Amino acid sequence: MISAMLGYGFMQRALLAAVLVGALCSTVAFFVVLRRLSFLGVGIAHTALGGISVGLVTGLNPFLCGSVFALLSALAIGDISRRGRYDEDTVIGIFFAAGMAFGIALLSSLKGYYPEIFSLLFGNILSVSTADLLILAAVMVAVLLFISLFFKELLAISFDEEAARAGGLPVAPLYFGLLAAMALTIMVSVKLVGIVLASALLVIPAATGYRLSRNYRAMFVLSLLTGIGGSAGGLVISYLFDLPSGAAIVLFMALLFGASMFYQPRTIRRKKGGEQKNTGDGPLYKNI
Amino acid sequence: MPFLNEKSPAVTSESLSVRQNAHTVLEEITFQVAPGEMIGVIGPNGGGKTTLLRTLLGLIRPFAGRSTLLGCPSARLGPVRAKIGYIPQKRTHDRRFPLSAADVVQTGLYSPETLLRPIRRPQRERCREMLEMVDALPLAERSFGDLSGGEQQRVLLARALVRRPLLLLLDEPAAGLDPKAQYLFMEKLRQLRQRFALTILLVSHDLASLAAYVDRILCINRTMHIHGEPQQVLQSSALKKIYRCSYDLLRMAASREDENR
Numbered sequence: 001m002i003s004a005m006l007g008y009g010f011m012q013r014a015l016l017a018a019v020l021v022g023a024l025c026s027t028v029a030f031f032v033v034l035r036r037l038s039f040l041g042v043g044i045a046h047t048a049l050g051g052i053s054v055g056l057v058t059g060l061n062p063f064l065c066g067s068v069f070a071l072l073s074a075l076a077i078g079d080i081s082r083r084g085r086y087d088e089d090t091v092i093g094i095f096f097a098a099g100m101a102f103g104i105a106l107l108s109s110l111k112g113y114y115p116e117i118f119s120l121l122f123g124n125i126l127s128v129s130t131a132d133l134l135i136l137a138a139v140m141v142a143v144l145l146f147i148s149l150f151f152k153e154l155l156a157i158s159f160d161e162e163a164a165r166a167g168g169l170p171v172a173p174l175y176f177g178l179l180a181a182m183a184l185t186i187m188v189s190v191k192l193v194g195i196v197l198a199s200a201l202l203v204i205p206a207a208t209g210y211r212l213s214r215n216y217r218a219m220f221v222l223s224l225l226t227g228i229g230g231s232a233g234g235l236v237i238s239y240l241f242d243l244p245s246g247a248a249i250v251l252f253m254a255l256l257f258g259a260s261m262f263y264q265p266r267t268i269r270r271k272k273g274g275e276q277k278n279t280g281d282g283p284l285y286k287n288i
Numbered sequence: 289m290p291f292l293n294e295k296s297p298a299v300t301s302e303s304l305s306v307r308q309n310a311h312t313v314l315e316e317i318t319f320q321v322a323p324g325e326m327i328g329v330i331g332p333n334g335g336g337k338t339t340l341l342r343t344l345l346g347l348i349r350p351f352a353g354r355s356t357l358l359g360c361p362s363a364r365l366g367p368v369r370a371k372i373g374y375i376p377q378k379r380t381h382d383r384r385f386p387l388s389a390a391d392v393v394q395t396g397l398y399s400p401e402t403l404l405r406p407i408r409r410p411q412r413e414r415c416r417e418m419l420e421m422v423d424a425l426p427l428a429e430r431s432f433g434d435l436s437g438g439e440q441q442r443v444l445l446a447r448a449l450v451r452r453p454l455l456l457l458l459d460e461p462a463a464g465l466d467p468k469a470q471y472l473f474m475e476k477l478r479q480l481r482q483r484f485a486l487t488i489l490l491v492s493h494d495l496a497s498l499a500a501y502v503d504r505i506l507c508i509n510r511t512m513h514i515h516g517e518p519q520q521v522l523q524s525s526a527l528k529k530i531y532r533c534s535y536d537l538l539r540m541a542a543s544r545e546d547e548n549r
Contacts, residue, residue, distance in 0.1 A: 034385070034386075149404060150403070152395075152398060152402075152407070153398055153403065155387075155395075156395040156398050158385075159385055159387055159392070159395060160376065160395070162347075162376040163374060163375075163376055163395070163396075163447070164395070164398070165347055166345045166347060166369070166372070166374040166376070166457075167369060167374070167396070167398060167399055167451075168365070168366075168369040168370070168399050168400050169398055169399070169400070169403075170400070170403075210384065210386070213386060214384070214386055214431045214434075215386050215387075215388060215391075215431070216386040216387060216391070218386075219386045
């Protein structure tokens, strides 16, 4: 059955896209969960509707307009909330609604039926073209490069931002870098699951890893496995049961998260007599 | 490098004033800390103690006045940051944050110089040495969130020390610990101070726990009220005014200290 599925060219591209998006999203999700930015992800994805509508109305590439819009609003939300006058939640709530309202207002001026709108909202992975795959690969290289170069600093900042600032780390540039990575990642996953569901991919894989492990190395690997397994598995399910791909992927990932809730991770107990395991042999940040 | 001069003060603050949201939080704070001194900064909650530390560290821009750490102005600490250890005010760390005690200590090594560079084995060894120094080596692989409050603070002390600092800025490091853990922490600090000839600026709202350890006390409640040796400060009438309560307890602490001598 699956070999029949892979007989179609569009299915091959879709599966490749699903694996790439799953890997990319779960890497970014690692920091989204540790820094508690999941609502920001929802906000960025929905704000992008404003940009996409600008594209549809003006005839420019809707995807590109959406990306620019998402990027700018992510940086604006970050900047306003870092100034400390308003809670991040409040700022996101306003951008989220304003971006969508702007999009809806613009779309109402369009005459006729636009099938793109439906696929942008809910995703249409089966229409992934080779050009889409190239864009996806480019974003992936940029985002993974950023995260692997600054992994240890991003982790330290997530743990204790105040100490990191006092230690001289470039906290603000790294934070904005992370927001930009989130915005770009969301935009490439819109193709897969649509605006409404994109932010789920930035939460569920890492939340599953977080549930199952007490150390960031294991959390990272589990997040990656959930992300790739969830999006590829979801795609297969959508093929087998003729479900919309975005919905099938998100539901399958949510199911994986649900299953993880039945597992209680073991905590490392204090050993008697002060003995302890020496695990300091391997490089500390070897996983990427 | 400015910080190599042993005669110049480790910390200076000249008429430092800080305003936040149109409120004056600190006003005209002037003091100096000599190398090797241990100073306690006390005052009621909300009196501006944390703001003072953050201003000295260059994390808050002052409204007026100047300050230096290890000879460098707070606004441009640059390379001397590597010589400053800091324990920020305790917040509720996410209990499930996936770092072990050894991972937490390692974050103390990160600075602009370690950007884009991996942490190598000798540096990881140093992290373990620091854990040993604060009697926390057996906790190295345990999840930081699973440790008790006292253990966590000792691990954070190791994180501050792993930079090989000359100056430690500690914000309420013993707050919220039970008396035994408080005592253990302060004794450890006393030992390490002697061993590494550290200059220490320690903020606390609890004078009693400080008096036996520090050389001088600064008492701050927006402005600086008293400045002197612990005995002098404990007997000052200004203290009562600041805390707006009886300070018998503080006197008790002072007499306990006399007995110890």
